[in-house]
Amino acid sequence: MSDIVLEGVSKRFADHAASDQIDLVIPDGKFTVLVGPSGCGKTTLLRLIAGLEDVDEGRLLIDGVDMAHTAPVARGLAMVFQSYALYPHMSVRANLGFALMVKRTPKAEIARRVEHVAKMLDLEKLLDRKPAALSGGQRQRVAIGRALVREPKAFLFDEPLSNLDASLRTQMRFEIRRLQQELGITAVYVTHDQGEAMTMADNIVVLRAGRIEQVGAPLEIYRRPVNRFVAGFIGSPQMNFLGGPHAGRYDAATIGIRPEHLTVAADGALPCVVRTIEHLGSEALIHAETGDGSKLIARVSENLQVAVGQNIAFNVDPGCVHRFGADGNVIPEQKSDI
Amino acid sequence: MSISTVPTGSGRSYLRLQARILMAPAILLLVVCAILPLLPTIYYSLIDYRLLASTSHDFVGAANYGRLITDPGFLPAIGNTLMLNGLVLTISILVGLGMAMLIDRVIVGRGLLRLLVISPFFVMPPVAALIWKNLLMQPVAGLFAWVSSVFGAGAVDWFSTLPLVSISLIVAWQWVPFACLVLLTSLQSFDREQREAAELDGASSWAIFRYLTLPHLARPIAIVVMIETIFLLSLFAEIYVTTGGGRTTNNLAFLIYSQVMLQYDIGVASAAGVVAVIFANILALVMVRLVGRSLEA
Amino acid sequence: MQRTRLSSVARRTLTWVLALAIAAPLLWALLASFKSELEAIASPPSFLVFDWTLENYRSVLESGDYLHSLRNSLIIAGGSSLLVMALAVPAAWAMAFAPTRHTRGILLWMLSTKMLPAVGVLIPIFLFYRDWGLLDTQAGVVLLLTAGNLPIAVWMLYANFNEVPGEILEAARMDGASIVQEVVRVLAPMALPGLASSFFLIFTLAWNESFWSLNMTTTDAAPLTAFVAAFSNPEGLFWAKLSAASMLSIAPVLVIGWLCQRQLVRGLTFGAVK
Numbered sequence: 001m002s003d004i005v006l007e008g009v010s011k012r013f014a015d016h017a018a019s020d021q022i023d024l025v026i027p028d029g030k031f032t033v034l035v036g037p038s039g040c041g042k043t044t045l046l047r048l049i050a051g052l053e054d055v056d057e058g059r060l061l062i063d064g065v066d067m068a069h070t071a072p073v074a075r076g077l078a079m080v081f082q083s084y085a086l087y088p089h090m091s092v093r094a095n096l097g098f099a100l101m102v103k104r105t106p107k108a109e110i111a112r113r114v115e116h117v118a119k120m121l122d123l124e125k126l127l128d129r130k131p132a133a134l135s136g137g138q139r140q141r142v143a144i145g146r147a148l149v150r151e152p153k154a155f156l157f158d159e160p161l162s163n164l165d166a167s168l169r170t171q172m173r174f175e176i177r178r179l180q181q182e183l184g185i186t187a188v189y190v191t192h193d194q195g196e197a198m199t200m201a202d203n204i205v206v207l208r209a210g211r212i213e214q215v216g217a218p219l220e221i222y223r224r225p226v227n228r229f230v231a232g233f234i235g236s237p238q239m240n241f242l243g244g245p246h247a248g249r250y251d252a253a254t255i256g257i258r259p260e261h262l263t264v265a266a267d268g269a270l271p272c273v274v275r276t277i278e279h280l281g282s283e284a285l286i287h288a289e290t291g292d293g294s295k296l297i298a299r300v301s302e303n304l305q306v307a308v309g310q311n312i313a314f315n316v317d318p319g320c321v322h323r324f325g326a327d328g329n330v331i332p333e334q335k336s337d338i
Numbered sequence: 339m340s341i342s343t344v345p346t347g348s349g350r351s352y353l354r355l356q357a358r359i360l361m362a363p364a365i366l367l368l369v370v371c372a373i374l375p376l377l378p379t380i381y382y383s384l385i386d387y388r389l390l391a392s393t394s395h396d397f398v399g400a401a402n403y404g405r406l407i408t409d410p411g412f413l414p415a416i417g418n419t420l421m422l423n424g425l426v427l428t429i430s431i432l433v434g435l436g437m438a439m440l441i442d443r444v445i446v447g448r449g450l451l452r453l454l455v456i457s458p459f460f461v462m463p464p465v466a467a468l469i470w471k472n473l474l475m476q477p478v479a480g481l482f483a484w485v486s487s488v489f490g491a492g493a494v495d496w497f498s499t500l501p502l503v504s505i506s507l508i509v510a511w512q513w514v515p516f517a518c519l520v521l522l523t524s525l526q527s528f529d530r531e532q533r534e535a536a537e538l539d540g541a542s543s544w545a546i547f548r549y550l551t552l553p554h555l556a557r558p559i560a561i562v563v564m565i566e567t568i569f570l571l572s573l574f575a576e577i578y579v580t581t582g583g584g585r586t587t588n589n590l591a592f593l594i595y596s597q598v599m600l601q602y603d604i605g606v607a608s609a610a611g612v613v614a615v616i617f618a619n620i621l622a623l624v625m626v627r628l629v630g631r632s633l634e635a
Numbered sequence: 636m637q638r639t640r641l642s643s644v645a646r647r648t649l650t651w652v653l654a655l656a657i658a659a660p661l662l663w664a665l666l667a668s669f670k671s672e673l674e675a676i677a678s679p680p681s682f683l684v685f686d687w688t689l690e691n692y693r694s695v696l697e698s699g700d701y702l703h704s705l706r707n708s709l710i711i712a713g714g715s716s717l718l719v720m721a722l723a724v725p726a727a728w729a730m731a732f733a734p735t736r737h738t739r740g741i742l743l744w745m746l747s748t749k750m751l752p753a754v755g756v757l758i759p760i761f762l763f764y765r766d767w768g769l770l771d772t773q774a775g776v777v778l779l780l781t782a783g784n785l786p787i788a789v790w791m792l793y794a795n796f797n798e799v800p801g802e803i804l805e806a807a808r809m810d811g812a813s814i815v816q817e818v819v820r821v822l823a824p825m826a827l828p829g830l831a832s833s834f835f836l837i838f839t840l841a842w843n844e845s846f847w848s849l850n851m852t853t854t855d856a857a858p859l860t861a862f863v864a865a866f867s868n869p870e871g872l873f874w875a876k877l878s879a880a881s882m883l884s885i886a887p888v889l890v891i892g893w894l895c896q897r898q899l900v901r902g903l904t905f906g907a908v909k
Contacts (some may be wrong), residue, residue, distance in 0.1 A: 052805050073811030085802035089824040097809035098820075150810070357733035360725035361741065364785055367722060372748040372784030375756035375763075382758060438655070440650040451650065453893055454658040460892040461661065462843040464864040465881040469664045479676040479874075481663055487679075514657060519896070571752040574862065575845030579867040591754040595773055595850070598758055608758050615755040 002063045002076075002153040002186055004049060009058035009068075011048055013039075016051040017294070018044040022058070025213045027203060031180050031187045035197040036207035037233070043158055050076045050079050050156050062153065078147035079156040082163065084139045086131040092118075092142050093127040099150045101148060117145045120179075137168050142178070154186035161196065194234050198222070206230050217332075226329040231256050235284060239322070240296045248269070252323035252331055259285070261320035262298035264306075268313030271277055272296060288312060304332055374617070382608035389602035402609040409606070412433045414585050415593040416617070423570050423588055423621065425506035426513060427563060432579055434512070434517025434562075435555075441518075442525045452519075459515035463575035470508045471497060471580045497580060505576050517562045524558040525551075573619045590614045661861040668692065668878035691879035701880065702861035708884075710773050711848070712841040712857050715780040719788045719837050722781070724830070727792035728818070732804070742793065745786040753783070753846045764851060773856045779847045784837045791836065795829030796822075832895050839888045859884040 004026040011019040018041045026032045034042040047053040047289035049060065055120045060068040067075045078099075086095050093114055094101075100110045121141045131139055140160060147155055157176070161169045177200050180187045191197055197204050198218045206213040206221065206229075212223055214230045225231035231239050239256045247255045262270075272288035275295075279302065286298045286306060298314060306312060323331040354494040386398045406412055458466065470499050474481045483493035496504040528551065536546050581587040583596050586621050594614065597607035655662075667675045669687045694700050730738045760779070761770075769775035799822060807821045823830075827867050848860045864879045 052808070072809050077809070080807070081802045081806060083800065083802050085800065085806040087806075087821055087825075098807070098812075102811045102813075102816055102820075146806075146810070159898045220833060321834060357735065361777035364722040364726040364789060365741065367782055368748050371760075371779065372756065375759040376751075378759035379755060394772055409685055424818060425668045431656075433740075437653055440646065440653065444647060444650055447651075449716065451654045452896060454654040456892060456896050457658050457661050457889065458704075460839060461885050462842070462887045462888075463845045464849075464860050464867075465661075465885055468866055468877055469660055471665055472877065473664055473675075474695055479678050479680075480660075481680060484678060484680055511657075512659065522669075522886060548762075560884065568750050570797035571903075572846055574753075575849060575864065578849060579864050582867075585847060591752060591846075594754040594757060598761065599661060604758055604762070611758060614752045618750060618752045618755075 003061075004154060004186065004188070005059075005061040006045075006049075007059040007061070008102055009045075009048060009060060010056050011044055011053060012056055016319060017210045019048060022210075022212060024205060024212060024215070026186065026188055028186055029184045030202040031177065031189065031200060032203040033191060033197040033201035033206060034205050034207060035191055035194055035233075036213075038192060038211075040207040041210040042192075042207050043132075044210075045187060046079075046156055046158055046190045050077055051075050052079075068297075075268045076153040077156055078150045078152035078154075079138075079158065080143045080147050080160045082159045084131075084143040084160075084163075086139055086142055086146075088131050091128050092123060092134070095131070095142055096123075096127075096145050096149050098146070104317040113149050117130065117148045121145045122150070125321050136164050137172065140164065140172060144179070146178075148183075152185070154188060155180065157187065157189040159190055160285070161191075162193075169196075176200070185192045195236055198234065204234075206233060224330075225256075225322065226330050228254060228330075230257070230322045231322055231324075231330075237299075238295045242290075242294050242296075244292060244294075246290075246294065247323075249320055250323050253326040254324040254328075256324065257296075257316055257320060259299045261312040261317040262296065263317060264298070264300060264304060265313060267316040270296070270316070271312040272312055272314065274308050274310045277308060288314075306324035363591060379608045379611045382604050383612050387604040387608075389604060398605070402605040405612075406606050406609045406613070411588060411593060412583060412610075415588045416515065417591050418619075419571070419589040419591075419617075421502055422506055422509070422573060423567060425503065426510045427566055427569060429506065429510035430513040430517045430566065431562060433514050435521050435559075437514070437518045438525055440522035441522055455518050456515040458512050461512065462508075464579045466512050467471060467505075467508050467579045469577040470511070471504070475504060492577060501581050501584075505580060505587060508576050508580075509570070509573060513566055516566070520558050520562050521555060524555055528554050567621060568618075571614070571621070590617065643731050664878040664881055666878075667875055668882050670875050672872035675878070676872065683821055690873045692883070694876060695880045695883055700862055700865075704800035704859045705772060705883075707852075707856055708858035710820060710859075711776050711780065711856070712838050715777045715784065715841045716834055716838040718777065719784050720830075720834055723785055723792055723833075727789050729737045730789075731796035731799075732742045742790065745789055749786040757850065761850070770851060771853045771855045772859075775895070776847055776856055776858075776873070779851065780841045780844055783847070788833055788837050789839070789882055791820070791833040792826075792829065795826055798829075799825050828881055835891050835895050839892060840866065842888045857899070861883050 006022050006026075009019055009022040009024075010017060020041075020046065034045060036042050044053060048055055051067070051070065055068045058068065062075055062077075087098065090098065096114045096117060097110045100113065102151050114127075115124075117129055121144060123138070123141055123145055126134060126138060126142075131142070136144065143160065148295055151222065160176075161172055164172060173196060173227040176189075185247045189200065201218055203215065204218055204221050205215050208229055214226045216224075221230060221234055225234065228241070235258060237259050239258050240262070241254055243254050243257050247253055270290060272290050274288050276287040278285040278287070283301070284302050284304065284306075286296075286300055288296045288298065290296065296314070300306070325331050376439060383402050384397060384399060386394065386396050386401070389524065437455055441455070444451060450533050461469075472480070475494075476482050477493040477495040477498075480493075480497075486493055494500070532550055533546060534549055541549075572591050573589055577583060577589065577592045578595075583592050588596070590610065591614065594607050594610045597603050598608060601607075666682070668691055669683070669689070670685055671688055671690065674681060674685050730742065732909070764770045764775055803825070804817060804821060807817045812820065844859045845864075848858050849864060852858070852861055863877075863880060866873060866880065869877070
């Protein structure tokens with residue numbers, strides 16, 4: 001299969017840089033997720049890799065060959081679009097086989113590959129239907145199937161699950177991940193949902209304003225974010241940020257504490273007042289406010305007896321404080337050896 | 339009136355040249371047939387050019403325009419053009435709106451209703467004019483005469499007493515389907531939930547119409563006004579076939595036609611042509627502004 | 636605020652009465668076409684009970700004029716419509732799928748040529764046609780109608796092409812389709828209804844066009860508009876015959892219009908009204 005390597009890739013639109021000097025390695029056979037807030041350039045990056053947008057600067061190496069200015073089809077990549085983009089006037093079978101038909105693949109071969117993919121994705125009964133007669137989830141599978149049939153070097157996914165309802169989304173996450181692992185094909189997946197990124201990725205790329213903020217495995221990014229933005233973007237509920245005297249105590253401009261790292265203690269270091277409690281059943285989220293107005297969210301057990309308006313105090317689990325300097329970057333932990 | 343947002347380029351810059359080639363023939367034809375002839379028109383309006391008299395094609399400056407404006411038929415023609423425009427717009431939009439709102443509430447037989455209402459649009463103008471003038475409006479044997487006699491009223495001699503109104507009726511009849519369909523389509527995209535929320539809030543039907551429906555319809559009405567105005571300025575056949583022109587029913591287009599075809603005075607006719615073009619642009623702009631502003635108030 | 640059954644019945648009745656009133660002139664002429672001339676001018680008029688006759692239709696069809704004009708109408712409307720499509724489809728395709736910063740300007744410019752009253756260019760065109768023998772020729776009229784309907788067609792098709800979701804064409808690109816394959820296998824089938832309704836609307840507008848077709852023809856190229864217009868100076872009783880001639884002249888586009896009304900509305904409003 002293939003590595004995809006981007007070197008210094010940039011793309012400008014009229015008034016801003018959608019991608020700014022991107023250097024990125026997308027490892028072979030792994031599931032890489034591009035994640036970030038709206039407008040961060042993740043979809044642009046995907047489209048640059050696909051060849052649907054032209055690169056302004058930089059090199060795009062697929063299997064070691066610079067394809068920055070090659071037509072999409074020659075790159076050997078397949079894309080699953082957000083709106084599925086199925087051909088409405090063709091049956092599912094014709095949709096799946098279109099790319100092969102365009103290449104003048106012999107009919108028998110087309111039929112074989114289409115049947116194979118249909119079986120893999122449980123589409124066999126739907127082969128003669130038109131897209132309008134399919135449900136959202138079915139259309140999604142046809143879109144994936146269309147990409148699969150081409151036996152591409154890599155899969156590109158553009159937020160394919162955002163048009164599905166919540167339960168279907170969770171189910172499809174597993175399906176896509178399972179498929180990718182079984183086939184071992186390189187996958188690049190774009191989403192704005194950090195939860196999706198965490199559960200699906202081998203490798204997460206966090207983007208903001210056209211630049212890469214951090215690249216790493218999910219747990220790595222979760223535990224060791226390199227700056228305030230990544231720390232706040234990954235993790236739900238969001239990391240707690242405290243400034244002022246709280247941060248000063250740790251020699252930082254801002255400190256970050258994940259909600260699960262706050263423990264209720266009678267003599268805790270952070271005294272607060274309980275403002276709201278969210279009961280999730282499996283756990284509770286306490287929204288509290290410190291004396292100087294800073295807000296905190298803590299994850300606690302449902303067994304804890306707390307009431308709104310009550311005074312409460314938290315301790316931070318040792319070693320779980322993220323320290324950030326004034327520039328937003330994390331202050332590396334000082335080792336004890338001097 | 340909106341154009342869908344033109345998308346930015348997307349990886350197909352090599353198509354730019356082909357795009358230009360593809361557009362060229364259409365643009366060329368329009369330039370040759372629509373723009374190019376304007377030049378001679380302006381030129382002729384400035385010279386002495388009469389087909390019957392063997393004149394010397396001298397440059398006479400604004401003399402033609404002078405003769406045009408002082409021609410006793412000129413101001414009436416302008417007035418008639420405006421009247422026609424106003425009458426046709428008013429009738430066709432009012433009737434069209436009423437019809438659209440009625441059809442909007444009907445569920446059964448909507449297809450047949452549409453069929454009935456749409457028919458006048460596809461009738462060619464000479465046919466429409468002759469049917470109305472003879473079978474309907476003729477004061478002795480026409481259908482309207484019979485209908486008014488049933489109600490005990492006398493027959494109206496349409497073309498003798500109200501020629502311009504008669505023509506306006508005929509033209510408005512042909513445009514009612516267009517106005518009705520445009521407004522009906524727009525009504526059907528009108529969010530029902532908005533209407534229901536207003537009803538729950540206790541708004542009367544009239545209030546809902548005035549504050550919710552009408553603003554929603556402002557844009558389609560403006561479109562109807564603009565499109566009808568564009569076509570109305572060249573109104574010709576209905577006048578030609580019913581009254582053959584004349585002081586009371588000449589519009590600008592017919593005035594020009596009669597100057598050219600009947601009096602062979604190219605110079606003056608060209609001047610009128612230039613005036614017509616300027617007039618058309620002003621009229622269209624004014625109409626849209628007027629309608630747009632008053633409805634959104 | 637419940638609507639009473641009575642007011643709802645009243646409203647429905649009003650709707651149908653009004654709709655019939657709008658169609659009435661046409662229906663009345665249709666009836667008249669089957670009457671004898673004396674019957675047609677009878678007062679009080681007869682509605683359904685009279686001696687139905689096909690005499691009027693026979694007389695119109697047998698007159699050489701009608702068939703001659705019919706042929707002209709078909710050639711002129713058909714010819715100009717095909718020409719319009721041949722010019723408009725590539726132009727609209729280019730504007731929709733390979734737009735430049737000038738695209739919007741060009742579209743607006745095209746529309747503005749439609750705003751030009753035909754009389755503004757009547758004189759030079761008339762003189763030019765006279766000097767070059769184009770008066771009273773089918774080709775001459777075809778050219779003018781083509782120019783007249785071209786902006787409408789371009790707008791309709793442009794709006795149509797724009798509605799094709801861009802992602803589907805991108806999917807075709809990713810699947811490896813060349814431009815030709817993309818247009819033929821993906822775009823055309825999706826745009827076909829729009830193409831058809833554009834063609835029919837243009838055909839209808841050309842068929843009914845009554846400015847150039849009356850002014851630029853006398854006998855050889857006179858289409859049905861001129862044929863009917865001749866009835867404005869008739870001799871003797873003519874209502875029944877006029878009605879039959881009218882029905883025969885408007886039948887084709889009336890039928891087409893009935894069949895395609897929804898698309899035609901969208902087309903004529905340039906897709907601006909959804």
